[in-house]
Each structure stands twice: as structure tokens, then as C-alpha cells.
Amino acid sequence: MDFKRKLERLRPMVPLRSTLEAEGVVATPRGEAPSRDDTLSALRAQMADILGRKPAPKERIEPALVELPFIRSEAAHGPLHQRLERYGAGHAVGRIPVDAALSAQAEALALLSLDPSLADVDPSRALFLDTETTGLSGSGTVAFLVGLASFEGGELVVEQLFLRTPAEEAPLLARVAERIEAASCLVTFNGKAFDLPTLQGRYVMNRLASPPVRPHLDLLHVARRLHKARVGSCTLKAVESEVLGFVRDADIDGGDVAPRYAHYLRTGDEASIRCVVDHNSWDVVSMAALVGLYGEPLGTLHGDDLVGLARTYRRAGALDRAERAAEAAVQGGAGPAGLRVRGEIAKARGDRARALADFEALAAAIDDPRVRLELAKLYEHFVKEPDRAMALLDQGTGERPEAAARRRARLEQKSRRSRKPV
Numbered sequence: 044m045d046f047k048r049k050l051e052r053l054r055p056m057v058p059l060r061s062t063l064e065a066e067g068v069v070a071t072p073r074g075e076a077p078s079r080d081d082t083l084s085a086l087r088a089q090m091a092d093i094l095g096r097k098p099a100p101k102e103r104i105e106p107a108l109v110e111l112p113f114i115r116s117e118a119a120h121g122p123l124h125q126r127l128e129r130y131g132a133g134h135a136v137g138r139i140p141v142d143a144a145l146s147a148q149a150e151a152l153a154l155l156s157l158d159p160s161l162a163d164v165d166p167s168r169a170l171f172l173d174t175e176t177t178g179l180s181g182s183g184t185v186a187f188l189v190g191l192a193s194f195e196g197g198e199l200v201v202e203q204l205f206l207r208t209p210a211e212e213a214p215l216l217a218r219v220a221e222r223i224e225a226a227s228c229l230v231t232f233n234g235k236a237f238d239l240p241t242l243q244g245r246y247v248m249n250r251l252a253s254p255p256v257r258p259h260l261d262l263l264h265v266a267r268r269l270h271k272a273r274v275g276s277c278t279l280k281a282v283e284s285e286v287l288g289f290v291r292d293a294d295i296d297g298g299d300v301a302p303r304y305a306h307y308l309r310t311g312d313e314a315s316i317r318c319v320v321d322h323n324s325w326d327v328v329s330m331a332a333l334v335g336l337y338g339e340p341l342g343t344l345h346g347d348d349l350v351g352l353a354r355t356y357r358r359a360g361a362l363d364r365a366e367r368a369a370e371a372a373v374q375g376g377a378g379p380a381g382l383r384v385r386g387e388i389a390k391a392r393g394d395r396a397r398a399l400a401d402f403e404a405l406a407a408a409i410d411d412p413r414v415r416l417e418l419a420k421l422y423e424h425f426v427k428e429p430d431r432a433m434a435l436l437d438q439g440t441g442e443r444p445e446a447a448a449r450r451r452a453r454l455e456q457k458s459r460r461s462r463k464p465v
Contacts, residue, residue, distance in 0.1 A: 110313040111320065113205050120213035123204065128324060130199040136332035137289030139343070141199045144169070144331045147338020154359040155265045155337055155352075160258040161228060166334060167194050169260070170226035172219075173326040174238045175319055177301050182248065184241055185209060187304050188319060191222050192327040199331055201324055208308070213249050216242070223254035230330050232279050233263040262333050269337075269344070269351040272380070283329050286336070286348070295322050341368060346375025353384045362392050379409050386417070395425040412441030419450070429457040 113124040132142050145167045153161035175188040187206040192199055202222070204215045219242065223229065231238050239259070246253045266277040266286075274285045283289045295303070295318045307316045336343055340352055349372035356365035369385035377384075386401030402418045405411075415435040422432040433454045436447060 111205065111317060113203075113207075118214040118217060120217050121211055122207075123214040123218055124207050124211075125218075126201075126203040126205070126320070128201040128203075130201070130328060132197055134199070134328075136329050137283065137287035139287050139332040139336050141328060141331040141335065142194070142197060143335025144199075144338065145194060145197070145335075147334050149338075151338055151340065151364075152260055152334070154361050154364065155268065155340075155355055156260050157264075157355075157359055158258065158260070161260055164228040164258050166227075166338060168225075168227035169193065169230050169334065170222055170228070170257075171230045171327045171330040171334075172223075172234060172238060173231065173323055173330070174241060175300050175304070175323050176241055177304060179237075182244055184244070185212065186215075186238075186241055186245060188323050189215065189219055189242075190323040190327040191219070192331060193222070193226065199328065201327055203320065203323060205320070212245065213251065216245055216249060216251055220246075220252070220254040223257060226257055228258040228260060230260045230262065230334060232266075232326065232330060232333075233261065235259060235261045235264075260334070262330060262337075265337055265355075266333070268355045269340075269348045272351060273345065273347040279326060279329060282333070286345070287329070287332055289329070291325060293318070294325070295319060341371055346372055346377040347380065349375055350377050350380045350384050353388060357384075357388055357391060362388065366392065379405055382408070383414070390417075390421075395421060399425060406435075412439050416440035416442065423454060423457070427461075429454040429461065433458070 111126075113126045116123050116125060130141055132140075134141050147166040149164050149166055150162050152164075152166070153159055171190075171192040173190045174186040175190075176184050176186050178184040185206065187209075189204045190201060191204070192201045194200070204218055206212055206215055229239075243253055263277065263279075266274075266282050270277055270282060270286055274281050280291065280294070283291070300319050300322070303315045303319055306312060341349075344352060349368050353365045353368035353372055356362075356368055365388045366385075369381065369388050373381040373385055375381070382401045382405045386398045386405065389395070389397035389401060399418075399421045402414060402421060405414050406418050415438055419432040419435040419440055422428045422435070433451065436451055436454070440447065440450075442450065
């Protein structure tokens with residue numbers, strides 16, 4: 044590039060110099076041409092001034108509690124925001140009163156949960172717990188709303204703790220620990236996988252002592268064992284609707300909970316969070332109704348759910364209870380599923396005559412290789428009729444070819460022996 048073109052590239056600096064002179068950043072003596080060094084020094088000074096300026100502070104909206112139904116109190120670790128509701132005797136979730144939990148059989152709850160530690164708890168001192176969080180997983184997930192419910196004087200008292208700002212988490216956690224310590228057991232819905240691990244992580248992050256360990260009844264696992272065949276996805280809403288007969292009005296979707304809290308923190312808009320508060324309250328109240336149902340399930344469960352009840356009792360080793368539940372399932376219109384579970388439990392109890400009658404009726408009602416296999420075993424070992432057992436093998440028993448071949452060879456041998464004259 045020649046010298047003339049270089050000068051042309053430097054010309055835009057002159058107006059800038061004039062601008063700087065007008066602003067009083069630099070001053071050039073009259074009659075003297077501005078030098079390149081002066082211009083660069085002036086630019087550097089202006090840039091330093093710009094970079095050194097502090098940005099104008101943004102106005103932070105401090106969330107308030109004017110419309111939300113929480114009362115502020117001072118706790119050892121700071122401010123605590125609480126809401127209390129009382130549900131008197133007779134208040135029901137659908138067809139089940141919540142105070143039925145007071146007379147729930149701890150042994151039945153222990154069997155249904157497959158957890159012997161629950162057998163000696165006092166259901167009247169149970170703590171029902173549910174959280175609403177800022178996410179689904181991770182160390183940064185915070186429980187901004189915790190619902191706690193327990194019985195006092197025959198009433199179900201719901202206490203909700205709200206995190207107005209994340210800086211006030213310590214007093215909320217301390218109150219939760221205090222309530223857990225006073226309880227005989229915890230009752231949650233998916234709490235073993237979500238609520239308790241989330242809270243445990245927050246105690247660690249806040250350098251607070253974790254709550255004491257209590258027997259834990261997770262109702263989600265019980266619901267799946269009893270209702271999955273009939274209800275399918277055993278969400279709390281589905282169980283409320285299909286089992287308790289209660290449908291929530293205008294409830295929030297679970298995926299909207301965290302965004303609404305984030306919106307509340309940004310804007311202070313309390314109306315956006317009110318439906319989350321109601322959602323959380325419904326959750327803990329419904330848990331109390333479910334404990335009442337599961338604590339004495341025989342007279343209140345749907346016939347198809349009694350099949351799940353009988354199987355769960357059998358799995359827990361409570362064969363007497365399992366037999367009664369299976370009989371109730373058959374009488375309650377459970378159909379083939381009822382016959383099958385009653386036959387299975389009769390066989391486990393050694394009542395082969397009852398098992399034979401149920402499996403024969405079942406084989407006549409449905410085409411199922413597994414039923415034919417159970418019936419073939421009974422014909423071979425109990426009735427001692429190998430020919431009838433082989434007839435079932437001809438129809439198919441679902442066994443692997445090598446297993447079916449061994450069974451057939453054994454049955455043919457027994458058949459030949461039975462034909463020999465004495």
C-alpha cells in the first residue's frame with residue numbers, strides 16, 4: 044500500500060479528534076495539527092472511562108406474601124412461612140374418609156409395603172409428606188414447598204412450608220426435621236425415589252443435620268401392586284380417580300410447577316403460585332385417605348384390585364390373608380383372574396383339591412398354556428392321571444421343547460405302569 048492510501052485511511056481519525064476536543068477530552072493548541080499519539084491517548088482515556096463505569100443497578104423484585112395464605116414466624120434459623128388447614132372427622136377424599144387412617148392396621152400396611160419395620164408403627168402418629176421442587180433431579184433441586192400432615196385430636200392438620208426466597212431454606216428444613224422426629228413413620232407417594240433424596244441433598248448443602256430415619260410407607264409401590272392391572276399408570280391423580288372416586292377440579296400439571304415458582308421469584312406474582320399450593324395440599328390429604336383404604340382393604344377394594352391384594356399377601360407370606368383376599372376377589376367378580384389367584388394360593392397352602400377345581404374351571408374359560416401346565420402338574424402328581432396330563436401337553440403348555448419332552452417321557456412311563464395288571 045502506497046503512502047497516499049495510508050494517509051486516506053488515517054483521515055477518519057480527524058473527525059473523532061474533533062469530537063474529543065468538543066467534549067473536552069483533549070485540547071489541541073490553535074494552529075497546530077493533532078498528532079497520532081495524542082489521538083490514541085485520548086481514545087485510551089475515553090475507553091478506560093467507559094469500562095470503569097459501574098452498570099446501573101437493576102431493580103430487584105422482592106417476592107412478597109400478601110395474597111398467598113402463609114403466615115411468617117421467626118424460627119431459630121430465620122423466617123418461616125407456614126399455612127395450616129384442619130380437616131375434621133368425616134372429611135372424605137371421594138368415598139374414603141381421611142380419618143379412616145386412624146384405625147388402619149399397621150400389620151396390613153407392613154404386608155402391602157413388604158416392609159416388616161412398619162408392623163409396629165402407630166398410624167395415628169404418621170407424618171404424610173409431599174414436596175414441590177424446582178426440578179426433577181440434581182444437587183441444585185430445591186424443595187420450595189413442603190406439605191406435612193398429621194392427626195391431632197382426631198383432625199387431620201395440614202401444615203405447608205413455603206420458601207419465599209432460596210435464602211430462607213434453612214428454617215424450612217429445620218421445621219421438616221422437627222416434624223419427622225416426632226412421627227412414628229413417614230408416608231409419601233414416590234417419596235423413596237424422589238422426595239426424601241431431594242430433601243437429604245438439601246440438608247447436606249445447607250450443612251444441617253439430616254432428620255432421623257423413620258419407617259417409610261411409600262404408597263406408590265402399594266398402589267402399583269394392587270391397582271396396576273386395572274388402572275395402568277398409578278399416578279396419584281389416577282389412583283384418586285379410579286380407586287377413591289375423587290376428581291380434582293382445575294389442578295395444575297406437574298410439569299408446570301417449577302416454571303411457576305421461577306416466574307414467582309422473577310416477578311413476585313403470587314397468583315401464579317396459588318394453584319401449586321392447593322395441589323400440594325390435595326396430595327397429602329389424599330395420602331391419608333389411601334392409608335385408611337389400605338389399612339383395611341378387604342371390604343372396600345374393587346374386585347380386580349383384590350387380585351393384586353391376594354398376590355401381595357402371598358408374596359409377603361401371609362397365606363391366610365391371601366386366601367381371604369382371593370375368595371373376596373372371586374366373589375367380587377374378578378373372573379378368570381380371581382380363579383387363577385385363588386388356585387395359586389390354594390396350591391401354595393397345600394389345598395390341591397381347591398387348586399384342581401379352580402384350574403379346571405380356568406382352563407375351560409380361557410386358552411392359556413400356563414393354566415394347562417399347572418393343571419397337567421396337578422393331574423400328574425395329585426390326581427395320578429398321566430393320560431389326562433398328556434392330553435394337556437398335546438394342546439401346548441408353553442414349556443421349552445426339552446422340558447416338554449422330559450415331562451412326556453415321564454408321563455408315558457407312568458401311563459404304562461398304570462395299565463399293567465396287578
